[in-house]
């Protein structure tokens with residue numbers, strides 16, 4: 331009998347941490363970008379090799395960028411690369427949207443949804459890949475056009491969904507100039523460099 335009681339106590343002690351982790355049950359709280367599973371760094375690669383950055387995520391100098399059409403906050407990184415350079419998918423997933431037009435480089439972009447749900451925007455590129463095409467990490471998904479200050483890739487990452495984050499002055503790469511970093515994070519935008527080694 332005494333042995334049985336000890337088994338019960340031991341089982342309770344072993345289960346306790348599991349139960350507390352599950353506290354709240356399904357639907358508890360709001361899923362923020364911090365709560366979502368993140369890919370390990372080596373599952374995201376740079377969309378162009380050896381990137382240098384002409385503008386970073388929420389770059390302090392971006393609102394004063396003379397090449398921009400109007401002052402704004404930057405929701406991704408800009409990587410200068412020669413026009414026509416290949417752009418590689420930074421993740422495996424599905425290309426969910428192709429809104430590219432070589433005659434409109436400023437607005438051209440594709441969106442690739444990674445296997446963990448993150449959406450990667452690759453902007454100022456041309457692409458012939460149809461929406462709903464499966465993509466492997468490193469696959470060529472387009473070529474660089476010339477937009478703004480010169481040919482560059484805009485790379486943005488949204489952990490919730492790009493389409494839902496747009497509107498009310500928010501684009502796929504730029505936010506109203508009064509936007510704070512915290513507000514951008516709440517809409518799912520994160521620094522793409524945080525996913526690289």
Ligand SMILES: [Zn+2]
Nearest residue numbers: 407408484503
């Ligand atoms: Zn940009």
